[in-house]
Amino acid sequence: MQKHNQKEHLYKLLVIGDLGVGKTSIIKRYVHQNFSPHYRATIGVDFALKVLSWDAETVVRLQLWDIAGQERFGNMTRVYYREAMGAFIVFDVTRPATFEAVTKWKEDLDSKLVLPNGKPVPTVLLANKCDQGIDVLMNNGIKMDQFCKENGFVGWFETSAKEDININEASRCLVKHIIASESDPVQSIEPDIIKPHLNSSKAVSCSACFKS
Amino acid sequence: SPQDKRILLVNSQNKSLSQSFENLFDEPSYGLLQKLKKDPYTVTMGRFSKVTNYIFDSFRLSDPSSQRRPPSEMADFLNDAIPGLKINQQEEPGFEVITRIDLGKQPEVSRREPVSAEEWAKNMDSEGRILNVDYIKRLIFKGGLCHTLRKEAWKFLLGYFPWNSTKEERANLQKRKTDEYFRMKLQWKSVSEEQERRNARLRDYRSLIEKDVNRTDRTNKFYEGEDNPGLILLHDILMTYCMYDFDLGYVQGMSDLLSPVLYVMENEVDAFWCFVLYMDQMHQNFEEQMQGMKTQLIQLSTLLRLLDSGFCSYLESQDSGYLYFCFRWLLIRFKREFSFQDILRLWEVMWTELPCQNFHLLLCCAILESEKQQIMDKHYGFNEILKHINELSMKIDVEYILCKAEAISMQMMNCKELPQAVSEILGMESSSVTPDSDTGEDENGAVLSCPTSLYQSISTPVTAANGTRDSTQQMSETQSLTPA
Numbered sequence: 001m002q003k004h005n006q007k008e009h010l011y012k013l014l015v016i017g018d019l020g021v022g023k024t025s026i027i028k029r030y031v032h033q034n035f036s037p038h039y040r041a042t043i044g045v046d047f048a049l050k051v052l053s054w055d056a057e058t059v060v061r062l063q064l065w066d067i068a069g070q071e072r073f074g075n076m077t078r079v080y081y082r083e084a085m086g087a088f089i090v091f092d093v094t095r096p097a098t099f100e101a102v103t104k105w106k107e108d109l110d111s112k113l114v115l116p117n118g119k120p121v122p123t124v125l126l127a128n129k130c131d132q133g134i135d136v137l138m139n140n141g142i143k144m145d146q147f148c149k150e151n152g153f154v155g156w157f158e159t160s161a162k163e164d165i166n167i168n169e170a171s172r173c174l175v176k177h178i179i180a181s182e183s184d185p186v187q188s189i190e191p192d193i194i195k196p197h198l199n200s201s202k203a204v205s206c207s208a209c210f211k212s
Numbered sequence: 213s214p215q216d217k218r219i220l221l222v223n224s225q226n227k228s229l230s231q232s233f234e235n236l237f238d239e240p241s242y243g244l245l246q247k248l249k250k251d252p253y254t255v256t257m258g259r260f261s262k263v264t265n266y267i268f269d270s271f272r273l274s275d276p277s278s279q280r281r282p283p284s285e286m287a288d289f290l291n292d293a294i295p296g297l298k299i300n301q302q303e304e305p306g307f308e309v310i311t312r313i314d315l316g317k318q319p320e321v322s323r324r325e326p327v328s329a330e331e332w333a334k335n336m337d338s339e340g341r342i343l344n345v346d347y348i349k350r351l352i353f354k355g356g357l358c359h360t361l362r363k364e365a366w367k368f369l370l371g372y373f374p375w376n377s378t379k380e381e382r383a384n385l386q387k388r389k390t391d392e393y394f395r396m397k398l399q400w401k402s403v404s405e406e407q408e409r410r411n412a413r414l415r416d417y418r419s420l421i422e423k424d425v426n427r428t429d430r431t432n433k434f435y436e437g438e439d440n441p442g443l444i445l446l447h448d449i450l451m452t453y454c455m456y457d458f459d460l461g462y463v464q465g466m467s468d469l470l471s472p473v474l475y476v477m478e479n480e481v482d483a484f485w486c487f488v489l490y491m492d493q494m495h496q497n498f499e500e501q502m503q504g505m506k507t508q509l510i511q512l513s514t515l516l517r518l519l520d521s522g523f524c525s526y527l528e529s530q531d532s533g534y535l536y537f538c539f540r541w542l543l544i545r546f547k548r549e550f551s552f553q554d555i556l557r558l559w560e561v562m563w564t565e566l567p568c569q570n571f572h573l574l575l576c577c578a579i580l581e582s583e584k585q586q587i588m589d590k591h592y593g594f595n596e597i598l599k600h601i602n603e604l605s606m607k608i609d610v611e612y613i614l615c616k617a618e619a620i621s622m623q624m625m626n627c628k629e630l631p632q633a634v635s636e637i638l639g640m641e642s643s644s645v646t647p648d649s650d651t652g653e654d655e656n657g658a659v660l661s662c663p664t665s666l667y668q669s670i671s672t673p674v675t676a677a678n679g680t681r682d683s684t685q686q687m688s689e690t691q692s693l694t695p696a
Contacts, residue, residue, distance in 0.1 A: 012595065019464065020423040038430040041423070041464050043548060044540040047599050063595075070464040076502060079536050083595060 009054075010061045011178055012083055016105050017090035018098040019069035022128040025161035026090060027064050030171060035162050042068045045080050052175065060175055074108075081113045086178045087123045088170065093158070094132045106151050115181060122177035124170050125156035131163040313518065313631070315623040321615040324355035326557075332361050340379030342368065353566040356557040362476045369563040370489040372482070386481070393481045396455040397448065414454070417461045421450045428467040432552055434475045445474055449484045456488060463498040466491070468547040472555055497543050508542045509535050511637045512573050518634050519577050519620060523584045531594050537601040538576055545572060554610040561614060567621045569639025574624075578616035579608060 015023045024039045024046065031048045046066040054060045065084065067077050089105045091098040102125065110120045125148060148156050154177040157170040331351065335343045342348060357365050367373040372389075373382050400414070408415055425447045429435045434442040449470060454461045470487045477483035496504025512535055517524045527533050540548055545562070547555055562572055583604065587597055624630060624638060 019420070038427050040427050040429075040548075041467075043465055043468070043543055045598065045602065047602060063599075068464065072463055072498070072500065072502065073539075076505060076536065076539060079534075080598070 005057060006059060007057055008059045008061065009179075010063060011085040011175070012063045012065060013174065014065050014067060014081060014084045014087040014109070015090065016067050016087060016109065017069060017126075018092070018095075018101045018105075019071075021069065021090045021092040021095075021098050022161050023069065023088075023090050024066050026088070026126065026128060026159060026167055027066050029161040029164055030167045031064070033164075035164075037162075041070075042066055044068055044073070044077060050171070052171075054175065054179075062171070062175070078108070078112055081109065084113060084121060085115075085182075086121050086174045088126050088174065089123055089153075090126045090128050092129050093127050094129055099127075103151055106153070110152070117181075119181065120152055122154045122174060122181055123152070124174045124177075125153045126170055127156065127158045129160060129162070130158040130165060131160040313627065313629055315519065315627055318616075318619045319622050321619045321622070323611055323615060324351070326356045326358040327351045327361060327365070328358055329361055332357075332365065340382070341377065342375045345375045349564040349566060353561055353564040356560050359556075362556065362560065363478065363482075366473070366476055366486060366560065366563070367482065369560060370486045372485050372489055389485050390481045393452065393484050397452045399455045400451050413458070413461065417454045418451065420462050420464070421447060421454075421467070424462075424464060424467040425450065429471045429475075429552065432471070432475065435471065442474070445480050445483070446470060449474065449480060449487060452484060453487065453491070457491075460495065460498060465544045466498065468544045469494060472547075472552065472559065475552075476556065494545070505539070505542060508570075508573065509538065511570060512538060512542075512576050514631075514633050514637060515573055515577055515624075516580060518624070518631060520581060520584065523580070523588065526588050527597070530592070530597060532597050537598045538580075540602070541576055541579075542572075546575070549605050549608060550610055551606060558610055558614070567618065568625070570637055571617065571621065573637065574617040574620050575613060577620055578613050579604065581620075582613070582616065 015027060017023055019041075024042055025035060025037075027046075027048050028039060029035055031050050045068065048064045048066065050062040050064060052060040052062065065080055067080055087109055089102055089109070091102050093099075106123065109123065113121055115121055125144075127144075144156055148154075155170070155173045157166040157173070159166045159170060161167065327348070332348070335348050337343055352365070352369070368375055373385070377385070403411070403414065408418070425443055428446060434440070435446065446467060450462055450467060453466070469490055470483070473486050473490060474480075474483040477486060494504070496502075496507070498504075513524070513533065516535070524533065527535070546558055550558060558575075562575075565571075568574075583600065586592075587600060590596070592600060621638070624634060625640075630640070
């Protein structure tokens with residue numbers, strides 16, 4: 001039964017990170033409660049919807065954008081970032097190179113997407129495949145906290161799509177930060193729907209502009 | 213003269229548009245420019261030449277309550293789309309609205325049964341040469357192949373076997389190609405662990421291939437289960453392709469292109485060489501700059517504009533004019549949009565290269581046109597359009613969409629004033645460059661001659677020999693495909 005005064009939020013969330021780190025698996029686990037090692041490689045983008053009963057008055061609908069990790073597609077798939085409200089950046093704990101790529105993904109995200117108030121979108125870091133036992137982080141929790149702080153992540157979780165570890169928790173963490181960021185004072189009043197790039201000072205440097 | 217300038221501008225369109233795509237990828241600010249300038253508007257409109265009127269058509273039609281952008285914003289959008297243009301101050305401000313190009317009614321198109329083994333055999337001489345290549349291609353275009361024929365016929369369609377080769381010549385060819393394949397296969401097979409440790413690119417290719425082989429069509433019998441030999445073949449062919457073309461190596465999506473080819477060939481060597489030839493067509497899609505993708509998106513938008521300017525304007529108003537939502541369709545030729553069996557049909561039809569160049573772009577148009585109603589009625593925005601198109605996967609009827617795309621091709625070929633850019637995309641240019649089109653003839657004359665040359669290539673040799681300019685008549689002949 002839909003309560004009379006129930007609020008509904010729809011958030012577009014990005015799931016990004018290197019190829020084969022388990023982005024699709026995390027989403028399938030989160031939305032469909034199952035796991036397969038054979039999910040097809042994502043080409044372009046895939047979508048999934050997760051509905052959360054946030055509290056008695058609030059329903060949160062998460063539109064998850066599962067974006068292909070292949071670097072070569074990056075130029076084209078980055079158009080999918082627009083209007084997102086939050087992001088997960090995923091890496092594979094068994095492959096150090098995918099962790100090294102995390103800062104690159106984060107910088108890329110922040111350079112292409114900001115909230116209407118000019119702040120970066122809340123982003124949670126997921127250290128996936130933690131069930132594999134070859135954890136490159138190994139007791140580096142403190143360092144990870146430091147890493148998140150330095151790189152502007154609102155939090156991090158060791159996750160396993162296979163064993164269903166920490167995915168719900170990570171999502172709640174992200175949603176919590178999104179809701180908090182929504183109540184932040186908006187610095188500029190933008191009458192249109194959210195068009196983060198319009199507020200970005202970079203917009204005027206677009207090479208497509210005709211400057212007089 | 214101003215006329216010449218216009219022609220020059222049209223010719224440069226692809227380059228500048230493609231430049232704009234690049235800018236777009238590099239810039240987060242792909243939205244509207246806030247600048248409002250009149251001159252670019254004029255120039256831009258001028259460049260769109262005859263197509264201009266479409267945009268105005270749609271403005272005239274626009275419902276005040278809809279959220280369509282005002283012309284000034286539209287100008288910004290177009291301006292944004294074509295950067296780097298020199299503003300021509302001499303050009304007369306304003307623009308002429310030319311009569312809308314009428315493509316006429318979409319003709320009814322029907323498909324036929326797949327080519328049978330009997331039909332195929334009847335078209336072969338005693339030494340195994342294919343007799344009437346245009347005719348057999350036409351049959352394949354209209355109905356595809358029955359499955360048992362695919363293993364042989366695909367080798368011709370992809371160009372592995374020359375159509376006029378004898379059975380003996382083909383056997384020799386296969387022998388040579390087998391040696392060549394195993395020579396390349398041995399190259400990566402014989403790399404020691406030590407060597408690979410010092411070869412980052414090979415290591416990366418291998419790791420990508422292993423990841424993707426493990427998740428390519430795993431529900432298909434040929435690739436399901438843990439130790440399916442199909443998986444090893446997929447892996448080995450992709451690794452050998454890295455040796456064949458180390459610069460490209462492996463890029464995601466390639467396993468999707470190989471999987472149906474290997475499934476049909478059931479032979480490592482044949483599958484490899486057919487895949488090589490398919491990759492020749494698709495190579496640009498996977499290159500570093502993805503030039504193939506950019507070119508195709510531009511071409512698609514040119515075709516769609518002619519077909520349905522109102523829909524184009526709508527997409528532009530939703531910042532979706534660049535048609536990114538077709539990314540997956542184009543990258544791997546609809547592989548993820550249809551069932552495995554339907555893909556076999558769709559690909560063999562496309563490989564006939566009939567009825568025109570870039571028929572796959574007309575397939576995109578056909579699908580988009582089918583979805584237009586819903587997209588516009590529900591007033592989908594950027595995100596919803598992407599999601600909607602993405603979720604068409606496995607819901608499109610392959611025969612219906614082939615009919616529709618063919619019907620669109622007929623509309624375009626019959627069009628008397630087909631824009632130059634469109635006839636170039638559909639390949640009506642090359643064969644129409646006859647001496648007389650260079651000399652005294654006006655622009656229209658050159659365009660008019662295009663459909664003729666196209667029909668020559670698609671109709672049966674008998675009709676083609678006439679070389680008549682009456683395209684309507686030829687169209688009816690090609691439609692009623694009767695066995696020779």
